[in-house]
Amino acid sequence: xxxxxxxxxxxxxxxxxxGELLARPIRxxxxxxxxxxxxxxxxxxxxLTGFDAYIWRALEDLRATAEKARTQFAEKGSSxxxxxxxxxxxxxxxxxxxxxxxxxEHVIVRLGEMYGKESTERGDVKALFSQLYDSSLxxxxxxxxxxxxxxxxxxxxxxxxxxTSLPESGQPVTTVEVRLSRDGFRKHxxxxxxxxxxxxxxxxxxxxxxxxxxxxxxMALHEDIMHxxxxxxxxxx
Numbered sequence: 001x002x003x004x005x006x007x008x009x010x011x012x013x014x015x016x017x018x019g020e021l022l023a024r025p026i027r028x029x030x031x032x033x034x035x036x037x038x039x040x041x042x043x044x045x046x047x048l049t050g051f052d053a054y055i056w057r058a059l060e061d062l063r064a065t066a067e068k069a070r071t072q073f074a075e076k077g078s079s080x081x082x083x084x085x086x087x088x089x090x091x092x093x094x095x096x097x098x099x100x101x102x103x104x105e106h107v108i109v110r111l112g113e114m115y116g117k118e119s120t121e122r123g124d125v126k127a128l129f130s131q132l133y134d135s136s137l138x139x140x141x142x143x144x145x146x147x148x149x150x151x152x153x154x155x156x157x158x159x160x161x162x163x164t165s166l167p168e169s170g171q172p173v174t175t176v177e178v179r180l181s182r183d184g185f186r187k188h189x190x191x192x193x194x195x196x197x198x199x200x201x202x203x204x205x206x207x208x209x210x211x212x213x214x215x216x217x218x219m220a221l222h223e224d225i226m227h228x229x230x231x232x233x234x235x236x237x
Contacts, residue, residue, distance in 0.1 A: 050229065051106045052222045054099045059215045062092035066176050066208055073162040074174040082162065089178060090154040096211040097146040100139075100218050104129050111228060121228050132221055138213040140194045141180065141205060152188035157181050158207060179204040 029037070069085045108129075111122040132139055148157060159181055164174045182199050189195040198205065222229075 051103050051110075052219060055096070055103055055215050055219055055222075058092070058095045058099045059212065062089075062096055062208065062211070065089050065092045069162060070174050070176045073176070074164060074172065077164070080162070082160070086160045087154075089160060089176070090158050093158070093178060093207050093211055094146070094149060094154070096215055097142045097149075100211075100214055101143055101146050103218060103222075107225070107229065114228075125225050125228065128221055128225065132217060136214070136217055137197065138205075138210045139217060141198060142211050142214040144189050144191050144194045145180070145185075145207075147190055148185060148188040151190070152184055156184040157188065158184075159204070176208070178207040180207050180210070 065085070065088050069082075069089055072085060073080045073082075108122065108126060111119070111125055115121040133143065145157065157180065159179045161177045161179065162174065163177075164172050166172055180198065182201070182204055185198045186195060189198070
């Protein structure tokens with residue numbers, strides 16, 4: 001190995017307060033070790049920054065916004081101005097619906113690029129998405145709510161309620177709900193079967209719970225197909 005080809009491995013320490021990384025050489029790597037390490041880093045980065053990451057990030061944003069709405073209403077009561085936080089809450093719900101739908105589309109395209117459009121891998125995963133769609137009303141509703149919002153508006157499709165009650169314990173309890181308007185869904189949803197399912201429900205669906213179920217179900221499916229999307233990465237369950 002020539003002097004110009006010397007390769008090093010580094011120990012990195014992150015300074016939490018500044019975000020900086022400090023590194024120092026530990027020992028010289030062989031060319032094979034370097035290639036193996038670079039491949040491992042590439043695979044791990046692909047796993048950590050894969051499209052599924054947008055799902056849990058969108059879900060965390062939704063949870064944080066719901067908690068913000070609950071806290072603000074609990075603190076301010078009748079002086080609470082709902083407009084900004086309600087609009088943000090609606091946006092977070094839309095984001096989860098959009099990213100779940102985009103995830104399915106992205107995965108099918110990605111598997112086609114990796115294994116071929118007629119591959120068993122791609123066909124099996126398409127079947128898994130179909131099973132999830134058929135078995136989960138929340139998934140079906142989230143899928144078509146995103147499309148319904150192209151034709152309608154959040155004001156027509158979502159109804160937000162903030163409520164504080166005083167139970168026997170004497171401690172006020174504040175809840176946040178976003179209900180799917182059956183009338184709005186009837187008007188704007190294009191899929192007749194899912195539209196009829198929603199209209200026939202005894203009560204309007206609560207959308208925070210609905211899209212949370214959809215996101216967690218999709219992330220569970222991702223765990224089942226991760227070995228295809230990120231071959232070589234082994235993650236403990």
